[in-house]
Amino acid sequence: MRNKVMLTAVAFLVCVSSGVAVWAAASSDKVVALRRLTEPEYRNSIADIFGKDIVVKGMFEPGIRMGGMVAASSTVLSVTPVGFGSFSKMADSIAIQITGEKMREKLVSCAPKSAKAPDYACAADFFSQYGLMLYRRPMTADELKAQVRLANAMTKKTGDFYTGLRYGLAGLLQSPEFLFRKEVAVSAGGKGYSLEPYSRATRLSYLMWGTTPDTELLHAAATGELNTAAGLEKQVDRLLASPRLEAGMRAFFTDFLMLDTFDAVSKDALLYPKWAGAMAPSAREEALRNLVKLALQDNGDMRDLMTTRKTFINRSLAAIYNVDFSFDQEWVPYEFAPNSGRTGILTQVAMLSMFSHPGQSSPTKRGVALNEILLCEPTPTPPNNVDFSAINETNGPMKTVRERLMAHAQDKTCSSCHNAVDPIGLSLEGFDTIGGRRERENGEVIDVSATLQGKTFSGAGGLGEFLHGNPKYPACVARKLYSYANGVNAEEADATAFKVGYEAFKASGYRLRALLKGLVVSPEFFNSSAPIEEVSASHIKTASP
């Protein structure tokens, strides 16, 4: 019986992979990265493999931001018991839906000889079809055999073929091969290591479409096409031309602009009643719509994100922007007046409200965030034992935040960082903690002038112009995209790793597609050094007494 299972499985694998290379790990291969799927990656993958009707409900362990990007933590984090418990439940719930009576006709491509008994061929068919999509490579003969064996055992226990499939599929969905993207590299002939074709397809697909590779991309991996310059370019052009690029870039923009942090933003409803329940999702959507329109639909200059007065609004946002909302649609394009003080994403509700306190704007938070996000310049934590009393005599002579912050300039330790951060935030002080326009604070007219790197400007408009002309901004976009694509810390990335992409970006007048293409077709993109085999020092560092 056992032999029969194996023979069927192997035969099937050979059959599906006739003419293509059978995937099998060689002992000389190296796993150069193990990337835990993010929540959007997981959701998109399930929707693309099984259809958008599948309900995915459950908790995803949060990532952490490293070097400004959550993507960088995907190569560092593991799965905790709580996280696995949730993955396990989700796997079962998804598998129940797929094998249930309602969807099985559409999703299970073969019919068993009997619905009450194991059917090796049908089960093998099912698992190799979905295994390929879930593992992003053909399953090995051993893997397929093990999965069929599990399903058959469960069918025997329950007397139902589809229940067997359910448990087998639940197994696939909670296996590390699905929950982690394994990037496997092969020796590149004395020049380090280079990703094997399926890992290339996977990296390209999650970068550009935010999801698992489609059949055509997997085929290009199987035939070796992705390992040729022409074949790679053909696939990259296809991915770039597809409307599915939007989903992928929305995921990148969300990480890049830290829009995921909105989930933890609260505003004081007593002080800011306009901040109602749906505000955070609205503001996040506004930012994403802007990015998609400018960067993808209009193929525009990414620097214009700093200065454009065009946006999209819905009813809740209109209240904050003081715009009469008399439209039928949920979202409408809107252009702010030239004297509105609004300038690109800098003055949208999202960026202004995320980096503020619940009841008060914070020039420092805004400055720190924008420096890190847009210029890749992280701010070190303030020195210890700083007494902030001096800057908080709100009843005393210092009425505005500016005056209080300027007190930092008196102190050398503080000024080194605050001089780089505060001007950005102070120029945005014309907007309150939820992004509403204001002229005064505690009765005083707000001074929004700023001097940064020897350039003096005024207000958000001045900041927008300053950033538009600052070459560090597009260089930072390139650095962050590289970090996102490869799961590395942007602060630790060597600029040569994304140099080709950046040059293409610049030469195109800062078009996002040019950056994407330049980055992924550059010879370095799939190269890797070998992973470290041994731990050089104890994980737990103990300081000397």
Next chain:
Amino acid sequence: MKLNRRFLLRGMFQGSAATMMVPFLDCFLDSKGQALAATGQKIPTRFNTFFFGLGLTTSLWVPKTTGQNYETTVQLKPLEAYKKKLNVFSGMRVMVDDNPNYQHWSGVAACATGIPPTKNAQFDSKTIDQQVADVIARGSRFKSVTATCSGDPKHSYSSLGGANTIPAETSPLALYTKLFGPGFQDPSSSDWKPDPQVMLQQSVLSAVADNRKRAMMNLGSADKARLDQYFTSVRETELQLAAELQRPEVVAKVAIPTAPEEMIANYALPNVQKITPLMARLGAIALATDQTRVFNLSIAEPGSNMYVPGDPLGYHVTTHMEAIDPVLGYQPRVSEYNIYTMELFAMLLKELDGIQEGDGTLLDHSLVFAFSDQSFAKTHAVDGIPMLVAGSASGRMKTGFHIAGASNPVSRVGLTLQKGLGMAVDSWGAGSMETRSAYTELLA
């Protein structure tokens, strides 16, 4: 062959349709009320942590005298009802050695691991609750359960080390569903029986675990460790399922509540005040019904952004910005916030102390470790960080004391807790906080 309760239960399930009908009553306890008369099984000792950000105001919380019968201070007033069940540690020192004092972090990590953190926002070892859970959790359904009262799953100070924080449940409904949703059966129910579905799930997990060797192939050492953690998590879920097939031996008489409503969880104090007692109650019932033996609750993050509606600054910014009142000698607004946090801690103690089991309450059979990130938040100071320990660990810990730490390392408290829980630990902490010296005067 020795007959025990588990054996009987298994026998009944496999042999017949007979159902377990005896609710677990105090008459099953021996004369001391601590061990089940028939099986010798003791009421398990539980462990809780409570994290509150931004410390307290030294002049307002530290009692004037040490030992027992100290005069309750302004900021300990909310805990007055539990004074005799509480130990208060003042003057404990956080040593950072060659590392920076990571603001709003070094204190947290020192209290939770006894190790000065080498990285911001990461622990250099498992946190104390996980170290304790490794020893005391055996047989309970969840090794540990973690919840937070302000809505962000990252506000968890329970960690497997490094960046592997165990995410917190963020709403009473989520916590309820985890504990008493699918997979839970009321141990006092008359028709309790193992769910055959659970056994099928076990087969799936065992197949996943069987792939371990193949999955580990060709990995570098760091990724090996990560995948190893993944398989440890698989194993823990297997143990959870195994526990679901066993009826817990429950001493307390508690009713399983109905599911709470979905509610807004954020930094607004009224919401936190609404959610904290619900989280505390669910945690207490989970402990009493042996769903877990380790429950962690946090108000919010270190450097808490909690705010009273209408206060534009909120707690964290107020600690830095508010001037010290020259007459009072402290920050009056900050002091109010400090007291709110102690009131929230009292809500947890109330729920634990409200459940009777055997000769005492759930609190008597627990240790509850409350700690913070700063001593004087205004300047990010950590020396004299407030540490409070409630409960007597089933009689192993003496209570009602104020211990003046005299700049001893905070790790002494952690070591004392572990010894109080009966763990075989000789030393705890690292660097200059490594200690072999528990507060033996508190150990019974």
